[in-house]
Amino acid sequence: MSSIKDKLTQSVRTARNNPPATKAGAAPRSAAVATRKPAAKEEAPKPVLAAAENPRPSTADGGGEPPHSAGALFPQRIWPD
Amino acid sequence: MVASPMVLAVINQKGGAGKTTLAMNLAAGLARRGPTVVVDLDPQGSALQWAGAGAKPYPATVKALNGRWNAAGLRQTYKAYSHIVLDCPPSLDSHASSQALRSADAALIPVLPSPVDLWASLRLPQEVEAARAENPGLRAYLVLNQIEQRSALSAAMQDALAEFGLPVLKSAMRRRAIYRGAALDGLSVYQMGARGQDAAEEIDAILQEILPS
Numbered sequence: 001m002s003s004i005k006d007k008l009t010q011s012v013r014t015a016r017n018n019p020p021a022t023k024a025g026a027a028p029r030s031a032a033v034a035t036r037k038p039a040a041k042e043e044a045p046k047p048v049l050a051a052a053e054n055p056r057p058s059t060a061d062g063g064g065e066p067p068h069s070a071g072a073l074f075p076q077r078i079w080p081d
Numbered sequence: 082m083v084a085s086p087m088v089l090a091v092i093n094q095k096g097g098a099g100k101t102t103l104a105m106n107l108a109a110g111l112a113r114r115g116p117t118v119v120v121d122l123d124p125q126g127s128a129l130q131w132a133g134a135g136a137k138p139y140p141a142t143v144k145a146l147n148g149r150w151n152a153a154g155l156r157q158t159y160k161a162y163s164h165i166v167l168d169c170p171p172s173l174d175s176h177a178s179s180q181a182l183r184s185a186d187a188a189l190i191p192v193l194p195s196p197v198d199l200w201a202s203l204r205l206p207q208e209v210e211a212a213r214a215e216n217p218g219l220r221a222y223l224v225l226n227q228i229e230q231r232s233a234l235s236a237a238m239q240d241a242l243a244e245f246g247l248p249v250l251k252s253a254m255r256r257r258a259i260y261r262g263a264a265l266d267g268l269s270v271y272q273m274g275a276r277g278q279d280a281a282e283e284i285d286a287i288l289q290e291i292l293p294s
Contacts (some may be wrong), residue, residue, distance in 0.1 A: 005237035008196060012244040015200040 085156055088165045089291070090177060090185035095201040096133035096171035099191040100193035101127040102260050104168040106284045107189070108141040109269030115163030117141040120155070122204025123170040141166075151174055152184035152216070161215050182212035185219060187291050191226040191254070192242065194235040199242075206246050224287060225253035252286035255279075 090110075091104040104119055105128060113115040119141055132143040142162070146155075146241070159165050167181045182188055190205055192198055204288035209221040223242050228235045242249045259280050263270050270277035270284060 004233045005240050008199070008234065008237045008241040009244060011196050012199050012241050016203050016244060021176070 084163075086159055086162050086165045087187075087292075088152075088155070088167065088185045090167040090169055090181040090188045091191065092167075092169040092173075092181060092188055092205070093190050093192065093202055094171055094173045094178075094204060095193075095198050098171075098193055098198060098202075099134045099254065100171070101131060101168050102255065102264065103189060103224065103226065103287075104128060104166050105131050105139070105262070106263070106271075106280070107288060108164070108166040108270050108285045109139070109271050110281075110288050111164040111166065112141040113271070116161065116217065117164040117166065118159050118162045119143045119166045119168055120159070121145045121168050122175075122181060123168055125170075128168045131264050131267060133267060137266070137268060139267055139271065140269060146177070151180060153183050155180075159190070173204055176270060178208075179212070182208060182219065185216070188221040189224050189250075189287075189291070190221065190247070191224045192238075193227050194229070194232065194238045195227065203245070210246065220291070221247050222291060223247050223249045225249070226281045227256040228253045229256050250287060250290050252290055253281060254283050254287075 089104075089107065091100045091107070093100055101123070108117050108119045116164060117140075119128050119132070121143060126145065128143050129145055132139040132141075144159075146158075150158075155165065167185065169178045169181050172178060186208060190202065191201055205221075209219065213219050225238055225242075226236075228238070239249060257280050259270055259273055259277050263273055263277065263280075266273075270280035273280075
């Protein structure tokens with residue numbers, strides 16, 4: 001009985017003299033900030049995706065059909081119809 | 082001249098300490114002495130839910146108060162009542178808790194017989210001291226809640242609470258199913274007949290300790 005009383009009183013003294021509670025209270029804020037940063041990074045791929053989509057219209061604008069590689073590689077050769 | 086209402090704040094940053102149970106039953110006891118309003122400052126709205134839970138009417142008025150307010154505004158808004166009981170949110174950093182301590186004649190801090198609850202409540206004495214800079218008449222008391230007769234931990238609480246530097250009420254609330262039963266019925270222990278008699282005596286004893294004689 002007295003040991004429980006002593007333990008409980010001692011635990012309160014320890015908690016009061018070493019107040020991690022206030023520091024711990026601040027921790028979630030920094031944690032929240034920390035979690036926000038990755039969230040911002042996760043949003044970064046969107047412009048990349050958007051940029052990846054851009055080449056499609058640009059190729060379409062370039063003249064309809066893509067150039068034949070054979071014509072580019074062997075410009076002198078006459079290909080049969 | 083109309084007397085200003087007596088303001089009681091029931092406060093603890095720890096959730097589940099029994100704030101609403103104490104507030105609602107204290108208010109019911111006070112309602113036997115004069116018109117009483119419970120001001121629910123907790124965004125969870127437990128006091129409002131409690132009062133709306135039963136078929137029979139709960140004996141005091143229960144109102145929610147949101148936004149920013151101060152002591153003068155509180156007393157002006159509820160000047161028709163003799164007693165205002167503030168059921169505070171489980172946070173000391175909120176505007177509501179801060180203003181409750183700056184508005185109250187007495188603050189009651191329910192504490193469970195558990196080391197975790199004690200550790201979590203250690204900031205309260207500082208907050209009470211800070212509030213006294215603006216509200217020098219503030220009296221603050223610790224109230225033991227859910228005490229078990231045969232528990233060594235419950236018996237050890239008085240000594241541990243002395244470390245807080247705040248007075249501990251001699252009267253305490255024992256762990257009783259009737260407190261939960263009253264909440265379920267939307268009533269106070271005063272309305273629970275013979276089953277609520279012991280609990281009602283506990284609440285009366287608490288009121289006698291804190292009310293000006």
